[in-house]
Amino acid sequence: MTKISNPYVQRPAETQPLKLPDGFLDLLQQKRYSMSTIKIYSSYFSQFQEYFANYDLKQISTDQINSYIVELINNIGISASQQNQRINAIKFYYEKVLGRTKAYYNVERPKKERKLPTVLSKHEVNLLLNITGNLKHKCILTTIYSSGLRRSELINLKVEDIDSTRRLIRITGAKGKKDRHTLLSEKLILLLREYYKAYRPKVWLFEGQKGGKYSTTSVAKIVRSAVIxxxxxxxxxxxxxxxxxxxxxxxxxxxLRYIQEILGHEDPKTTQIYTRVATNELSKIRSPLDDFD
Known part of the structure; x- marks a missing residue:
């Protein structure tokens, strides 16, 4: 076994990464995993291969894999989320590529951190939208908020996905590879019509300066600029x-059931997190301190 080095440090240019096992990439693509997931699984499994470079991967025991994960936690301090992603990459190889049963592999998983999502008030959202002068940027922010889109869903929208008659937006190939419809605000319809006349997008609703899809990085920059x-x-x-x-x-x-459908959540528990940040009922509760003289 090789000593674990920090996985965030880039390899020297002359170092050649280990070749992934036969069928690993092909199966990820066949199962239509997203490009982001393919990159993450490939990177993490490559590091796993490097750690066990002197071993036959097919003969590695569960205890050895557990020790590897523990070493990553103790020496590098990987997060619970990254720990789960690394376990999933390893499980994909043993269970999907090699076809072994799930009973063969049983790595302890961390309890998922239950962090509350950051939520803006309606006033703050309105401020963000009104302070954004660029028409395309305003449309991007308005579409994400008013339809509850993931960033990847936004950049994959096509002009034909906008159904102004039924006031719906069609989301295709979303997370979990499930299509759905979400809301199309009347105000957004008017804004998109103005945007369409000005930019004349051909295929993708939001296109980059040189055509093609708008980038996720650019979307993040628009949000960051508006927030500042x-x-x-x-x-x-x-x-x-x-x-x-x-x-x-x-x-x-x-x-809550309708919200689940609109957001495209498969598990209702994912949607229930919003009950912990909604303040409509909480704000009505009076603190006993306010009764003091």
């Missing part, structure tokens, strides 16, 4: 707009 201009002190990402959309729906009385 608005003077909002919270750590805000594009996904915070999706969280805010869901929370505001819940606060105005929308049934």
């Amino acid at each position: 201009k608005a003077g909002i002190q919270k750590h805000v990402t594009p996904h915070c707009l999706r969280h805010s959309f869901a929370t505001h729906l819940l606060e105005q009385g929308t049934n």
